[in-house]
Amino acid sequence: MRNNILLTYLYEAYRIPIISDIELPSLIQSTGLSDTPPIRVVQGVVPASLKEEPLERKPFSIFNENELLCSIPDVGRYYVCGGNYICIEPISNNQAEVLLYFYSNCLAAALLQRNLIPFHVSGVFVAPQKVLLFSASSKVGKSTTALMLQQKGYQVFTDDTALLTVKENKVFAQASYPMLRVWQDAFQQQNIYAESQKETLFNNRNKYGLSFHKDFVNTEAEVVGLAFLKQEGSEISIQTLPPLEAIKQLSNNIYRHQWISGMRKQKLMLTHLAGITNHTKMWQATRPKGIDTFDSFATAIETQIIQAYEY
Amino acid sequence: MSTKKNIVWLASYPKSGNTWFRSFLSALLTKQELNLNKMYIRDVFSGKKLVEDILDTDSDSLTPQQIELYQRLTFQYLSDTSSNYLYVKIHDAFTFSAFDGLPLIPEEPTRLAIYLLRNPLDVTLSLANHLGRDYDSVIQNYINNPSGFFGNSFTTNNQFSQPLLTWSQHVESWKTYPTFKVHFIRYEDLKTNPFEVFKEAVQLIGLNHTDDEIRAAIEATSFEKLKKIEQEKGFREKLLPASTFFFKGETGRWKQELNTKQIQQIKKINEPMMREFGYWD
Numbered sequence: 001m002r003n004n005i006l007l008t009y010l011y012e013a014y015r016i017p018i019i020s021d022i023e024l025p026s027l028i029q030s031t032g033l034s035d036t037p038p039i040r041v042v043q044g045v046v047p048a049s050l051k052e053e054p055l056e057r058k059p060f061s062i063f064n065e066n067e068l069l070c071s072i073p074d075v076g077r078y079y080v081c082g083g084n085y086i087c088i089e090p091i092s093n094n095q096a097e098v099l100l101y102f103y104s105n106c107l108a109a110a111l112l113q114r115n116l117i118p119f120h121v122s123g124v125f126v127a128p129q130k131v132l133l134f135s136a137s138s139k140v141g142k143s144t145t146a147l148m149l150q151q152k153g154y155q156v157f158t159d160d161t162a163l164l165t166v167k168e169n170k171v172f173a174q175a176s177y178p179m180l181r182v183w184q185d186a187f188q189q190q191n192i193y194a195e196s197q198k199e200t201l202f203n204n205r206n207k208y209g210l211s212f213h214k215d216f217v218n219t220e221a222e223v224v225g226l227a228f229l230k231q232e233g234s235e236i237s238i239q240t241l242p243p244l245e246a247i248k249q250l251s252n253n254i255y256r257h258q259w260i261s262g263m264r265k266q267k268l269m270l271t272h273l274a275g276i277t278n279h280t281k282m283w284q285a286t287r288p289k290g291i292d293t294f295d296s297f298a299t300a301i302e303t304q305i306i307q308a309y310e311y
Numbered sequence: 312m313s314t315k316k317n318i319v320w321l322a323s324y325p326k327s328g329n330t331w332f333r334s335f336l337s338a339l340l341t342k343q344e345l346n347l348n349k350m351y352i353r354d355v356f357s358g359k360k361l362v363e364d365i366l367d368t369d370s371d372s373l374t375p376q377q378i379e380l381y382q383r384l385t386f387q388y389l390s391d392t393s394s395n396y397l398y399v400k401i402h403d404a405f406t407f408s409a410f411d412g413l414p415l416i417p418e419e420p421t422r423l424a425i426y427l428l429r430n431p432l433d434v435t436l437s438l439a440n441h442l443g444r445d446y447d448s449v450i451q452n453y454i455n456n457p458s459g460f461f462g463n464s465f466t467t468n469n470q471f472s473q474p475l476l477t478w479s480q481h482v483e484s485w486k487t488y489p490t491f492k493v494h495f496i497r498y499e500d501l502k503t504n505p506f507e508v509f510k511e512a513v514q515l516i517g518l519n520h521t522d523d524e525i526r527a528a529i530e531a532t533s534f535e536k537l538k539k540i541e542q543e544k545g546f547r548e549k550l551l552p553a554s555t556f557f558f559k560g561e562t563g564r565w566k567q568e569l570n571t572k573q574i575q576q577i578k579k580i581n582e583p584m585m586r587e588f589g590y591w592d
Contacts, residue, residue: 059384061367070367073380100372137360138369139469181371207371258364 013039013107013177014118014163015218022088026103026179026209028216039084039110041102046077046089056262061105065264068109072101080106083113096201103177108256111163112263117272118161118255121226122146123173124154127311131157131173131221132301134285135253136229141287141297144186145229147210148298151190154306156180156212157221161255164223166275171223178216179209189294224311225281227301228253231289236297238285238304246282247273281309317390319516320416320424321352322401324481325453325461326437327429328498329400334537335509336398339520339528354389356401356416357462357470361385370471376410378471383417390420396516402461403473405484414488415474421491425512429498430590431478431581432565432574440558446573454478455580479581482588497588499562505529 011018011027017034018027020041050069054062061070070078076098077089086106090098111118122142123133134142143159150156158175165172184206187198199209228241228249241249250273254260260269283305287297321336323329337351354361359370362378365385373381389397406415429437431454439449453459459475462468475481485493494515501508510525530536565574578585585591 059366059388072368073377097372100369104369105367138363138371139359201372256367258367 012218014111015174024099027177028213028218037084039086041086043088046079046087055264063259063262066113070101070105076101078106080109080113083110086110112259112265115268116163117269119164120160120253120255121162122159123157123162124149125157126154126224126306129221130224130311132224132306133173133226134229135226137253140229140231142229143180143182144294145298145301147180147182147186147190148294149302150192152298152302155215157217164276166279169279171276171280172220173223174220175217178212180212181207181209183207186294223280225283225305227283227285227305230284230286232286234288236287236293236300238283238300241282241284243277246277250276315390316420316422317393317397318386318420319396319398319422320401321398322424322485323427324434324475324478325402326434326441328427328501331532332425332427333400334532335528338531339524352398354397354399355470356382356399356403357473359469359471365389379408379410379415386417387420396422402475404476404481405488406474418490423492423494423515424485424489426485426493426495427498428482428495428588430562431577431585432569433562434478435577436564436568437558446569450573450576454577477580479584482584502562
C-alpha cells in the first residue's frame with residue numbers, strides 16, 4: 001500500500017507496522033489495525049559510529065544494547081536504533097541483495113532491541129490457529145519439511161523465522177513474512193507451486209523464493225509443539241526431547257544468537273527459553289544424511305506428531 | 312590487518328589421517344575421554360556456520376568472490392580474538408583466488424600447518440568406502456582429477472566447496488606455495504612410529520607436554536578405540552549411513568584391492584609427489 005501523501009510504503013513484519021521510504025516486496029501490506037509502535041525505514045547516509053559505546057565489535061557489525069551498525073562490503077551499510085528506526089545506505093545497485101540484510105540483520109536487531117526474540121523456525125498449521133514448528137540451523141531442512149507437509153495439505157505458517165511468546169501458560173508464534181526459500185531438489189518434489197512462481201533469490205544460485213502472500217496468516221497462532229530437526233544416522237526417528245536438551249537446542253536456534261551477549265539479552269533469553277520449553281511439547285526429529293527422505297520424513301512427522309495428538 | 316598468528320592448519324587430502332591427528336590433539340589438550348562428535352578441535356575451514364556467525368551473514372546468499380573474502384576475514388578475526396592456538400581442519404588444496412590473486416587460505420594469522428599425507432593407492436580405497444563409490448569412479452573423479460573438489464556450495468550441505476585437484480597437485484600445492492612453515496607427516500609413519508611422529512608435531516606447534524601425556528593421548532585414540540567409539544556413539548562426519556568412517560586404517564591394502572590398470576592410472580597422474588614422499592616403489 002503506497003501512501004501518496006507521505007510518499008511512504010506501509011508494511012508489516014512479525015505483525016509490527018513498518019513505515020518505509022523504499023519498497024520491501026517480501027513483506028505484506030499493512031492492515032493499519034495494529035497499535036504496536038512502528039519501525040521507520042529510511043534510505044540515507046548511515047552514521048559512521050554508534051551514539052553510545054559499542055559492546056561488541058565484529059568484522060561487519062558493531063553493536064550495543066540499543067544500536068547496531070552493519071557494513072557489508074560492496075552491498076550496503078545499515079543502522080538500526082531503538083527497535084524503531086532502520087537506515088539503509090545501498091552500495092550495490094542490486095536492490096534485492098541490499099534488502100537481504102534488511103530482512104535478516106536489520107529486522108532481527110530491531111526485534112532484539114524491543115526485547116523480542118526471533119527464532120530460526122519454519123512451521124505449518126495443524127488445526128485452526130494452531131501450529132507445529134520445526135527448528136534447526138540453516139541447511140538441515142526446515143523449509144523443505146514445511147513444503148512437504150504443505151504438499152500433504154498442511155498450510156505453511158512461516159519459513160525461516162518467527163517470534164515466540166509465552167502467555168497464560170501457552171506458547172504463541174507470530175510469523176515473519178510470507179516467503180519460502182527452497183532448493184531446486186526440494187522444489188522438484190512438490191506440485192503446489194508452478195515453475196513460473198519461482199523467484200531467483202541470488203544470481204547463479206540453485207535456491208528460489210516462493211511467495212505465499214495470499215495464504216499468509218498474519219495473526220498469532222498457538223504452538224502445539226516444536227520439533228528440532230537433525231540429519232544423522234541411517235534411520236528416520238522421532239523422540240520426545242527432555243527439557244534441558246530442548247533449552248540447549250532452542251538457544252542454538254535463536255536467530256542471530258551470536259548477538260545475545262553483546263546486546264545484553266542473556267537474562268531475557270534464559271527466562272524466555274525456560275517459559276517456552278515448560279509450556280510446549282518438544283521432539284527430536286532425525287533423518288538420515290545423504291539419502292533423499294523428503295517425503296518419508298514428512299510422513300513420519302505427520303503420523304508420529306500431528307496425527308498422534310489431539311489439537 | 313591480523314596481528315596474531317594463532318592458527319595451526321591441520322591439512323590433508325581427504326582420508327589421510329586428519330581425523331586421527333585431530334582426535335590425538337583433542338585428547339592431549341583436554342585430557343578427557345574422547346567424544347568424537349564434540350571434539351575439542353572442531354573448526355573446519357570450509358564450514359559455513361563459522362562464517363555465518365562471525366560475519367552475521369547467510370552463506371547461501373554469497374557469491375564465490377564473497378565466499379573467498381569472507382573465509383579469510385573469518386579466520387583472521389578468529390585468530391585476532393583468540394588467546395590460544397586455533398587448530399583448523401582443512402581439505403582444500405593451497406590455491407589462489409581468481410579475483411585478487413591472493414591465497415584462498417589466509418597466511419597472516421597462520422602459525423604453521425601440519426600436513427598429513429597417505430599413499431594415494433590406499434587413499435583411493437578409503438575414499439571409495441567414505442563416498443560409497445567404486446575405485447574407478449574415485450580415481451577418475453578425485454585422485455586423478457585436476458578439477459576435483461569436495462562439497463558443493465549449490466546444495467544443502469553445511470560446507471563450502473573445497474578444491475582438491477589431483478592427489479599429487481594437492482600435496483605439491485602445500486609443499487610449494489605457503490609462506491608459512493608446513494610440517495609433513497606420512498600416515499604410514501604415524502602407524503609404525505606414533506610416539507616419535509606425534510611428539511615431533513607437538514613440539515613444533517609449541518605445546519609443552521610430557522612423554523607420558525603424549526603416550527596416553529596416543530593410547531586413547533588408537534584406530535581400534537576410534538572405531539569402537541564410532542560403533543557405540545556414531546560419528547557425524549560420516550557421509551553415508553551404511554558405511555563406517557574408521558574403516559580399515561591399514562597401509563598397503565591396495566596391493567590386494569586395486570588391479571594393475573588402476574594402479575598404473577594413479578601412478579601415471581600422481582608420479583611427482585608419489586616419488587617425493589616414498590610411495591613410488
